[in-house]
Amino acid sequence: MSTGMYQSPMEVAVYQLHNFSISFFSSLLGGDVVSVKLDNSASGASVVAIDNKIEQAMDLVKNHLMYAVREEVEVLKEQIKELLEKNSQLERENSLLKTLASPEQLEKFQSRLPTEVLCPEEQSPGAAAPAQRSGGSAV
Numbered sequence: 001m002s003t004g005m006y007q008s009p010m011e012v013a014v015y016q017l018h019n020f021s022i023s024f025f026s027s028l029l030g031g032d033v034v035s036v037k038l039d040n041s042a043s044g045a046s047v048v049a050i051d052n053k054i055e056q057a058m059d060l061v062k063n064h065l066m067y068a069v070r071e072e073v074e075v076l077k078e079q080i081k082e083l084l085e086k087n088s089q090l091e092r093e094n095s096l097l098k099t100l101a102s103p104e105q106l107e108k109f110q111s112r113l114p115t116e117v118l119c120p121e122e123q124s125p126g127a128a129a130p131a132q133r134s135g136g137s138a139v
Contacts, residue, residue: 098106
């Protein structure tokens, strides 16, 4: 890289930054590296062109990231759906077991449970709130 045509360290830094940005985004997106030369005789058009290329590359990166996020959201929605179904099944199973258990069995089981499980209303309101939610999804 020849930087002999620049008179100040700031001009050299701008030249290097623009070349790095374009090279980085081009390599990130799998395209050819765009070569841009800045010189003192060129108007601001080359800087505008560079800014446009950088903006286009950033838009592409943003689109790729948005796609990845949407994909991850779909996976998480599916996991939430599966967990809600499993939770519902376990609640039905628990209810059935409670109805089939004798009072002696229930008393023996409750004596083994920690007090936090037996008295959820004594917990902080924020901690009890998730257990009171309905089966609907907020997503």
